[in-house]
Amino acid sequence: MVYGIILLTILGMILTMVGMATTAFAQAPATAPPAARQDGETAAPAPIVVLGTRDLSWGGLREIESSSSPAAGDAGSLLDAASSGEPVNVVVRSANPATCPADGWMTLGAGSRARALPPGAASAPTTPACLDAPDAASALATSRDSGYEARPGALAIALAEAGVPATAIGDTASLALAAEGGAATTGDSLEDLLASSPSGLALVDTAAGAATAEQRVTTLARAHEAVLAAMPQARVVIVSVADAEGPSPQIGILPAGTTSPRGRDGGLLVGESTHQAGLIQLTDLAPTILAALTGSPHPGGASARMTGSALALPDSPPSAASAEPGATDSADPSAVEALADDALRARASHLTTIPSALLLIAASGMLALTAALALRRARPPRALITLRGAALTTSCLPLAALLSGAIPWWRAGASAGEPSSAAVAAAVASILVIGVALVALVALIARAVGHPVALVAGLTSLAWLLDAALGAPLAFNGTLGMDAVVAGRFYGMSNTGFAIASAALVIAIAALRVLAPPGRGWALGLVALMGGGALALDGAPWLGADLGGALTLAPVLVVLAVALTAPRLDRRGRLRAGLGAGAGMLVVGAILAALDLVRPADRRTHLGRFAAGLADGSAWGTLGRKAGALIAPFLSNALALATLMAGLVAVVGAAWWGAREHRAWREGQSAYQWLVTGSAAPRWVGASLVGLGVLVVVETLLNDSGLSMAVISAAAAAPLILRGLLAESPGQRPER
Structure with missing residues (x-):
């Protein structure tokens, strides 16, 4: 009787899931190789610039935009960027309950939940223990004890193996590229980075030294304008990587034309890892960047530890993509309101x-x-x-x-x-x-x-x-x-x-x-x-x-x-x-x-x-x-x-x-x-x-x-x- 109930219970489940398995394989996303030139050579992919900030939600951004603050105009320009791109809510949960900036950048670089600070650091989010960047060695040691099996710097390792350069601006952002046995490649300033017309990946911490939300909005908006002016060929990603002041979904703006294997719902991109409209995880960015720069979200090695799921960035920046036949339309103007809700x-x-x-x-x-x-x-x-x-x-x-x-x-x-x-x-x-x-x-x-x-x-x-x-x-x-x-x-x-x-x-x-x-x-x-x-x-x-x-x-x-x-x-x-x-x-x-x-x-x-x-x-x-x-x-x-x-x-x-x-x-x-x-x-x-x-x-x-x-x-x-x-x-x- 016992064996009979086991067999009867399992039989219906097997028949149900066999049909689902075929559907799942049919929906498996195909990763496109880098664009090829007419002469048969592979063209270098357009660079990706990630502009990071902290503790910024859509509700907070809209509040600043509607206020009399000097940062209202800068908030409006970011909302304009959202309406012409792909706005999303970003879950920045790291291996700590509240994510400090160092935790967020290390999680971004690992493609899996990591931490650069011990669990108690986020209990007082306005203290230097949360806002300052630890040295790479202590951050790596702390991440090893998180229990999430994350491999810090997996993104940097995979890019290096593919011959794609990666640079970080800011001590905190450099933690995203910190890896065992190697040091992150860092730059002096955003101005120097733009003057060198970099290729590959650039990670920029725009929140360094900005104490208030208004200051962070201003520095982020100005950095965005500078990148668009100096690097029109770049694909720009805007993301808030930390939520220590109040754990909540953070802002994210992906380039127009970004797609998901799960399509769209209500005008919003459906996150591949979350299955929810307008919601992605910070861990999704590493495989997304890998897919855009190397053609594969998980080329093996260090990237095998990534738990995020890749989205597909456009091959060219929004200004060029919008002129191409079949390019995706920009986000619905009500998208930000839905994301804030x-x-x-x-x-x-x-x-x-x-x-x-x-x-x-x-x-x-x-x-x-x-x-x-x-x-x-x-x-x-x-x-x-x-x-x-x-x-x-x-x-x-x-x-x-x-x-x-x-x-x-x-x-x-x-x-x-x-x-x-x-x-x-x-x-x-x-x-x-x-x-x-x-x-x-x-x-x-x-x-x-x-x-x-x-x-x-x-x-x-x-x-x-x-x-x-x-x-x-x-x-x-x-x-x-x-x-x-x-x-x-x-x-x-x-x-x-x-x-x-x-x-x-x-x-x-x-x-x-x-x-x-x-x-x-x-x-x-x-x-x-x-x-x-x-x-x-x-x-x-x-x-x-x-x-x-x-x-x-x-x-x-x-x-x-x-x-x-x-x-x-x-x-x-x-x-x-x-x-x-x-x-x-x-x-x-x-x-x-x-x-x-x-x-x-x-x-x-x-x-x-x-x-x-x-x-x-x-x-x-x-x-x-x-x-x-x-x-x-x-x-x-x-x-x-x-x-x-x-x-x-x-x-x-x-x-x-x-x-x-x-x-x-x-x-x-x-x-x-x-x-x-x-x-x-x-x-x-x-x-x-x-x-x-x-x-x-x-x-x-x-x-x-x-x-x-x-x-x-x-x-x-x-x-x-x-x-x-x-x-x-x-x-x-x-x-x-």
Whole structure:
């Protein structure tokens, strides 16, 4: 039976992903070689000049442009450059939570998240520790300890191997070209650089010595004008590489005619690494520059460690490209407004994540505590009706949190591109309002078909899984995280989303088992159909792209199938079920990794890169970083540590209480015995609890935010379990 459920679960996933694999290969971007002259010789590619600044967002730029500041005209010229080019939001997250200029430049040069400063340097962003450039040797040593396996200077090494010169102006910018065993090539000033008419790549730090945002805007605009005047043949990239003053997406302006393998959406370039319109990562610039100057985004060697995905710059600068047939049109004038709104939403989402999660946890916890105290003795029907309504309302909140992404709550109280506490209140209010509306809808449907627990659980799981498969349009920058500030994930299934969807899935399968005809075959088929579909949506690299979730869900489904079909196994049976669960986890992981490994290197997900790292030994650093991420928040924050201790006390107390009540139940002496009769209710509830127990344990061990995932899963499951236990009248189960 165990091997049968493994095969049935995997079969649907394989068939689904084989079709997706062919589509992925068809969409693989082709890298064009450098332009050839009519005489057959390869022409030197047009030079690329990267003008970098720091702590500059689209909202901040628009605010300066509309003010009476002397820099208003310079801000206007940058906005004009954006309207004639390809404006984007840039995620500058490095190996540090807040990115100082040195971290940003080193990340740009590595093509992967790196850091030049120790983690505590960005805690005071206006101090020299964050704003000044460390020497190259200490920066390289610090980056080696980041846990991201980045190779500093990978861009410079790859360009040198291709014979393409690279120069940096400014001590901080030179860190982008710093590499082990070599020193960066630096210039004295931008004026000297322009006088020499450089070829290849030039990196210019325009923010050196500029203390205020207005000063940084002025120096950036003047540098842009100087480059356009002296080097009309150059392709100019403008980017803010650091966000230490306020972590948020930063400005980026790519040359007109830049394209992405994922095309455009709403007039904005879709980032290849983010799958989101108008959003790229700082790590994307290195492979983009390599592709533009050498013809290949990953020529091998040092560039193999790059995690960014290449965009395609035009072969010639915007002025020439615009005259060529078929050149891309300039960006829509409303593009900057849309980008500023996206950045505002990302920052508001970052502020709202904890309050929204606490709403779900507190509502579920208060409901469980109230029910535990109130149901120790028989209650009149009216009291049960109140508890049932509260349980149903609370169980709808996780789905409401997802659907709230369709409401622009992040704009409440916003000023100058900055979110306010009103946005947090609006987010919480939207969850509550949508939750109440869902309760009314569920009650209406349940009146016709019955089984509100299966209905709510099924809808919750399906909605989160489908949203992940469609690129997370609701979950990304939503009320429960997965935002562009933390930048842990941009599409697919987030850890919080998986915690909710998987808990709801376990309960939906168990509750629907009551409706199926008797027999093990029906139970196995139900688990295979719903579980296999969930595995495909969650784990397929082209859909949910969730390695930890797929590896977690596989053993949970096996254990759930055993609990539904053979709830009273002996010790040998439990051992075989455990081995089957472990085998299911390994089989799912191997299949997903194999399918991702055959894709081009620059299109692999985290799973494919991790599998490749197992072969070259670099994956152990990733495992160490994730293990550290599991406990680091609690070691660096006293409030978080206190919360953890309180949570552990609550869990231990609940486990002790639950064990005592379980013994009393088996002996027929439980104070809650009056709630159910017969064996139908305990069977599906018991199977759910077994599956949920495996879920919270495995997801805690396999994910770098596993402790919070376990709490979210429990918060999503508790009201559903309680609603399933509550009878329409004392002693009678409605879900027969």
